Amino acid sequence: MSLATLDTTQHPYLPAASATLFKAKATKALSFEQIAEHIGRNEVAAAAIFYGQAKASPEDIEKLSTLLDIPHDLLNEQLSGFPDRGRSVEMPPKEPLIYRLYEIVQNYGYAYKAVLNEKFGDGIMSAISFSTKVEKETDKDGNNWAIITLRGKWLPFSRF
Amino acid sequence: MSLATLDTTQHPYLPAASATLFKAKATKALSFEQIAEHIGRNEVAAAAIFYGQAKASPEDIEKLSTLLDIPHDLLNEQLSGFPDRGRSVEMPPKEPLIYRLYEIVQNYGYAYKAVLNEKFGDGIMSAISFSTKVEKETDKDGNNWAIITLRGKWLPFSRF
Amino acid sequence: MSLATLDTTQHPYLPAASATLFKAKATKALSFEQIAEHIGRNEVAAAAIFYGQAKASPEDIEKLSTLLDIPHDLLNEQLSGFPDRGRSVEMPPKEPLIYRLYEIVQNYGYAYKAVLNEKFGDGIMSAISFSTKVEKETDKDGNNWAIITLRGKWLPFSRF
Amino acid sequence: MSLATLDTTQHPYLPAASATLFKAKATKALSFEQIAEHIGRNEVAAAAIFYGQAKASPEDIEKLSTLLDIPHDLLNEQLSGFPDRGRSVEMPPKEPLIYRLYEIVQNYGYAYKAVLNEKFGDGIMSAISFSTKVEKETDKDGNNWAIITLRGKWLPFSRF
Amino acid sequence: MSLATLDTTQHPYLPAASATLFKAKATKALSFEQIAEHIGRNEVAAAAIFYGQAKASPEDIEKLSTLLDIPHDLLNEQLSGFPDRGRSVEMPPKEPLIYRLYEIVQNYGYAYKAVLNEKFGDGIMSAISFSTKVEKETDKDGNNWAIITLRGKWLPFSRF
Amino acid sequence: MSLATLDTTQHPYLPAASATLFKAKATKALSFEQIAEHIGRNEVAAAAIFYGQAKASPEDIEKLSTLLDIPHDLLNEQLSGFPDRGRSVEMPPKEPLIYRLYEIVQNYGYAYKAVLNEKFGDGIMSAISFSTKVEKETDKDGNNWAIITLRGKWLPFSRF
Amino acid sequence: MSLATLDTTQHPYLPAASATLFKAKATKALSFEQIAEHIGRNEVAAAAIFYGQAKASPEDIEKLSTLLDIPHDLLNEQLSGFPDRGRSVEMPPKEPLIYRLYEIVQNYGYAYKAVLNEKFGDGIMSAISFSTKVEKETDKDGNNWAIITLRGKWLPFSRF
Amino acid sequence: MSLATLDTTQHPYLPAASATLFKAKATKALSFEQIAEHIGRNEVAAAAIFYGQAKASPEDIEKLSTLLDIPHDLLNEQLSGFPDRGRSVEMPPKEPLIYRLYEIVQNYGYAYKAVLNEKFGDGIMSAISFSTKVEKETDKDGNNWAIITLRGKWLPFSRF
Amino acid sequence: MSLATLDTTQHPYLPAASATLFKAKATKALSFEQIAEHIGRNEVAAAAIFYGQAKASPEDIEKLSTLLDIPHDLLNEQLSGFPDRGRSVEMPPKEPLIYRLYEIVQNYGYAYKAVLNEKFGDGIMSAISFSTKVEKETDKDGNNWAIITLRGKWLPFSRF
Amino acid sequence: MSLATLDTTQHPYLPAASATLFKAKATKALSFEQIAEHIGRNEVAAAAIFYGQAKASPEDIEKLSTLLDIPHDLLNEQLSGFPDRGRSVEMPPKEPLIYRLYEIVQNYGYAYKAVLNEKFGDGIMSAISFSTKVEKETDKDGNNWAIITLRGKWLPFSRF
Numbered sequence A, B, C, D, E, F, G, H, I, J: 001m002s003l004a005t006l007d008t009t010q011h012p013y014l015p016a017a018s019a020t021l022f023k024a025k026a027t028k029a030l031s032f033e034q035i036a037e038h039i040g041r042n043e044v045a046a047a048a049i050f051y052g053q054a055k056a057s058p059e060d061i062e063k064l065s066t067l068l069d070i071p072h073d074l075l076n077e078q079l080s081g082f083p084d085r086g087r088s089v090e091m092p093p094k095e096p097l098i099y100r101l102y103e104i105v106q107n108y109g110y111a112y113k114a115v116l117n118e119k120f121g122d123g124i125m126s127a128i129s130f131s132t133k134v135e136k137e138t139d140k141d142g143n144n145w146a147i148i149t150l151r152g153k154w155l156p157f158s159r160f
Helices: A016-028 A032-039 A043-050 A058-068 A072-079 A096-120 B016-028 B032-039 B043-050 B058-068 B072-079 B096-120 C016-028 C032-039 C043-050 C058-068 C072-079 C096-120 D016-028 D032-039 D043-050 D058-068 D072-079 D096-120 E016-028 E032-039 E043-050 E058-068 E072-079 E096-120 F016-028 F032-039 F043-050 F058-068 F072-079 F096-120 G016-028 G032-039 G043-050 G058-068 G072-079 G096-120 H016-028 H032-039 H043-050 H058-068 H072-079 H096-120 I016-028 I032-039 I043-050 I058-068 I072-079 I096-120 J016-028 J032-039 J043-050 J058-068 J072-079 J096-120
Strands: A123-138 A144-156 B123-138 B144-156 C123-138 C144-156 D123-138 D144-156 E123-138 E144-156 F123-138 F144-156 G123-138 G144-156 H123-138 H144-156 I123-138 I144-156 J123-138 J144-156
Touching: A016 A043, A016 A058, A016 A072, A032 A043, A032 A058, A032 B096, A043 A123, A043 B096, A058 A072, A096 A123, A096 A144, A096 B032, A096 B043, A096 B096, A096 B123, A096 B144, A096 I096, A123 B096, A123 B144, A123 C123, A123 C144, A144 B096, A144 B123, A144 C123, B016 B043, B016 B058, B016 B072, B032 B043, B032 B058, B043 B123, B058 B072, B096 B123, B096 B144, B096 D096, B123 J123, B123 J144, B144 J123, C016 C043, C016 C058, C016 C072, C032 C043, C032 C058, C032 D096, C043 C123, C043 D096, C058 C072, C096 C144, C096 D032, C096 D043, C096 D096, C096 D123, C096 D144, C096 F096, C123 D096, C123 D144, C144 D096, C144 D123, D016 D043, D016 D058, D016 D072, D032 D043, D032 D058, D043 D123, D058 D072, D096 D123, D096 D144, D123 E123, D123 E144, D144 E123, E016 E043, E016 E058, E016 E072, E032 E043, E032 E058, E032 F096, E043 E123, E043 F096, E058 E072, E096 E144, E096 F032, E096 F043, E096 F096, E096 F123, E096 F144, E096 H096, E123 F096, E123 F144, E144 F096, E144 F123, F016 F043, F016 F058, F016 F072, F032 F043, F032 F058, F043 F123, F058 F072, F096 F123, F096 F144, F123 G123, F123 G144, F144 G123, G016 G043, G016 G058, G016 G072, G032 G043, G032 G058, G032 H096, G043 G123, G043 H096, G058 G072, G096 G144, G096 H032, G096 H043, G096 H096, G096 H123, G096 H144, G096 J096, G123 H096, G123 H144, G144 H096, G144 H123, H016 H043, H016 H058, H016 H072, H032 H043, H032 H058, H043 H123, H058 H072, H096 H123, H096 H144, H123 I123, H123 I144, H144 I123, I016 I043, I016 I058, I016 I072, I032 I043, I032 I058, I032 J096, I043 I123, I043 J096, I058 I072, I096 I123, I096 I144, I096 J032, I096 J043, I096 J096, I096 J123, I096 J144, I123 J096, I123 J144, I144 J096, I144 J123, J016 J043, J016 J058, J016 J072, J032 J043, J032 J058, J043 J123, J058 J072, J096 J123, J096 J144
Parallel strands: none
Antiparallel strands: A123 A144, A144 B144, B123 B144, C123 C144, C144 D144, D123 D144, E123 E144, E144 F144, F123 F144, G123 G144, G144 H144, H123 H144, I123 I144, I144 J144, J123 J144
């Protein structure tokens, strides 16, 4: 199995922590599944920390420091601030895998809105009070299927 | 419960069928859940047909014609071609509900890619061999949660 | 005092209700302050309904129909759906008044984020569980000051 | 409490002073509230200085130099020029917290304009003769609310 | 001398008043100089009213109605609202004459800022408390020169 | 009085001469007014040389070298080529002061065109055979006003 | 030989005169070469009048009216104003023939600038005091070559 | 006469050869006219090689190496690949001289197409089987005129 | 089998001929394969004529008129001009099928260039002296494969 | 024959492996044809690996390491991750050769869609289960033709 790595020349705007974390991950040869299990979080959340898109708690930092053999002080300095989210993907995404997700929004955006509005009323599905996960399924013909679940709190528009 | 409607002055680039279908839906006062059940499809798929983002089979057209009291010939003429997908949402989406989905792609795009690559290898989750559904969950505090599931076939990049 | 009006040739993408409401408002010569008072909502919310950016409840529709002498059926048909928000302002805004608000976000965006993060932790101020108001103040030199208050629920990012 | 920090690889276009100030802030472990109190300014203004979006007076420079243990000459050289505002946020903002503010302008822009015009006549709320503040409110259910106040001088369009 | 006219197929987003005014101007064969003199305003301001970029006072409307033989009620309905400025020029401007002005901002923008900051301190030249005029000069070789004067109130940034 | 300075991290695309000149200007603590007087040019032109937007003559280079104590050879090498104009301001400008000038073009562009066409015929005001200046005026109430004058040769379109 | 025609559904922003002129040209079955000869102008200039990119003199209007059998009053009303240039080509051009011209500017832009600057000094080639022509050449192998000549007055930047 | 030079901080995306060549050109104080004569090519082509927009033949490289005193191996390594054209000018061009060429395409694009189509049929003027030159003309009043000639093979669209 | 149809509300910028042709095609229930065979052209070329992207010869017009029962005069008037190519697809394409082709260019663009340059030297594959075809292949597992062939004349860059 | 090389100043966002590979290719003076043969892949695929657009298998890495004399560890570290595709070509492409491919998509996109839909039904040609090749043909007149073949699996839209 290949592991996800980071080529910093391709991601100049990621935080300094990204380079530190990915380099250690490559050296230790750990998958996000293993890392996530170690810190007790979902593997998408673990990867999001690596890309500077999720906040690491002090415990996360400690565990990552231990697991990945990164000096705690260095990791703490690089990870303890608040994430400056949204800088990893340039929109529209050029990466084919990420583009497919973008395309789903582009094609089904209003269908989701119509169905959600009828089910919940006027509001949105939060992307903040939110979690997500990725699962793998293999059908009887041996085909693999990826399943991504998005779960967000419903926020009704306030009346004022 | 309010029903999703279409204001054609806001969606000038939707196909002619969209106006026909939404008008009849409003007159009949049907929800997408009811329509979907009638045609035996998922309600997101049903809404996607209304927005010109999914193909209706001859049987779908017949059932929609009956349920919504639309002359079969008219509906057939407007719905039997191939969808010209992607024209309903202008990107980046301005609509807050749809923007939240876009933001999820923007924030977690590379995290999904890293996790999917490690789980499946080099490839993409198809948005074509693909289905999706929307569910509602109410937690013990009475908060509602929206759950969107994306399920796509894994396509490995061909070696050539 | 001049009243806010709508020139539909300048706003081709507003919903049909906008034309109906603004026309009646001009005929009745009512300000948003008067309209808001009548329907028991904030005047920004009242104006937002006119621009298709807020949902009108059945009671709002009834009261607006009475106050503005618009047939209830017509207004109900045009206003009872879910707003398709975000289509009134083209970004970056060209209108000088609206541009100033945009400029405030552009200049102070990260300052707000830093202060809010330190005060509340990792999260966002909701624009959905949200209300806003406009006030007028006149200082002792006779200068007028506009005060806009934004009040949103703090949503912490979920840990997952 | 976590403190706001700056990752310069993510903000390559901020002035040199930003790196100097944020580094010292991290070392001294000071919040913007503490810094603001020390220099006698609002905390949003204090953060805006750190992001190169507000001018520091000679007194501000002196106080910041003392509080943060930065050589006065260095800070003076880096901070005494005129701010080149607007370079901190890339529009449309990708950062979720800042995007919510942008979304408020996008959704309510014309509603604000209509209400302000009716209240004040033809003109704008200045973003220059302007101040702003952030407040925290906790309601009886323990929910936190963020309140942002924008206060700008009303400038009527000159007749010529 | 040719007169400035309006081809509405080229300016679909101008307000309804623009078509009314330009049509009457063509019929009456009046220049903006003559119109400006009649309403006691600068000719740039007069033209700006025609393009929906400046507010007409009740007196302006009356005088324009008389001079141009437009029914007062019609003109009042079309002109008494608040201008929705900024929609006449698409940026970057494609029109060569307007592009030259844009180019001046593009080339000399920071030079103006540097000189203005040194002369006035930290602030801006208002475009609202603002007037402008156009003059013609012929040098001794018979060459014509256009002189555009911009005069705006200096607004210092508030300290807060 | 503060002096205009250059933070090269914010202006990575300015020519090498800009850094050299601004650094020397800061060391010598000279204003553009003083520099302009020394080289016998308008202060906007002087600032434009510093931002790489105007050509320096051999005499300008000599005088700047003397006044600012910059080795003549260095300055000559950096300044004797032809300016690559237009790279200093990113459009639309984010800087509030420069944006106001841009907004004037956006709002009054067609008004200027109409008035200029009626005064001069079909053509443009040159931005090349062009000069400009900035003046300061203080009215009886103590308010400051900035006056920017643009003077360009009128170029009629050739008939061919 | 086929003649150039206009499909107005593809050019909605051209002036009203364009439709009038092209329709008459099709009816009369005239080429731009014939039209140009009749009005005594270059054929590119003649085509530019048809696309609203060049001003027609009163004599041009008269001759066009006669040649094309268009009522003089109608043509005069539609053509006597000042062209609102630049609206015919959307940039970057999608039309392959026009794109090739754009590509020449894109590839050779700085080469032209370097050569022109060395030949003429600091300035520009005017696009206003300008003429252009198209010629056809057939080489000995029977290949056709198009030759486009651009001739513009050299305008040196003013020293100020 | 001033010579065209290259400020690499303004052209970060030009190939390495550009810096090498322009530096040597400045040292040798040679114009493009002299360089072109030496290598037996048109001076626009010579300048295009310097900007990485044209391929240098082995003979060109040898002659440039000799004339400019650049080690042959270095120049060969930097110049012998295939040009990655189009990266020198950012579109729309901000440089005034280059913008004028762009404006000509923008204004006269469809006029050229109409005239070329009528003269040659359905096809394009090649920008590949293409040459160009710049000439200088001085009229009897002492005005200078720049003449740019574009000569491209006519390529008819294939019928298939 | 479903047939490709045209919904003109989704393609407002196609030429008038597109509506005429697609309407007749639907009435006659003909596929592009049948149409192409009738006019003796490739089916992609036939479809390109329908979308206004290829020129129809007088014989094509005659045959289409007969096959589709469209009055010859009408079709001749709508089809005899020169195609204004490039207006059918908005880039980047939102349509999933067309996006995949765009993605191929995005991903493999430089790989094609490198291979073509090494095989042919410095030049381009013409898109004008060009033909293309679409084929269908079914493998032994019953999977369908689409094969698109692009064949263009190699044009070497001229030396000048 | 010239070989394709890489100028890293022109491609700052390519992965580190690109620089390593292209440098070794230049030293060894190998064509992509030779490299492809050695690793047993198509030459477009080989070039795509060099540009970071295709995954190299462990065997590919070994063979490339041997052929190009690159330390296996270095190459393995740089090449064993998952490609971050799409970053090599900036869209719309400015490179003339790549632009021609883009133009083909722009002009024939809907024609391909119509023909493919009629041949295969509702779906897309995969760009993932996909291979491509480049061939050279010389006709009897000695003209060279480039033939690019795209072969992708047909993916029908799932019904759900």
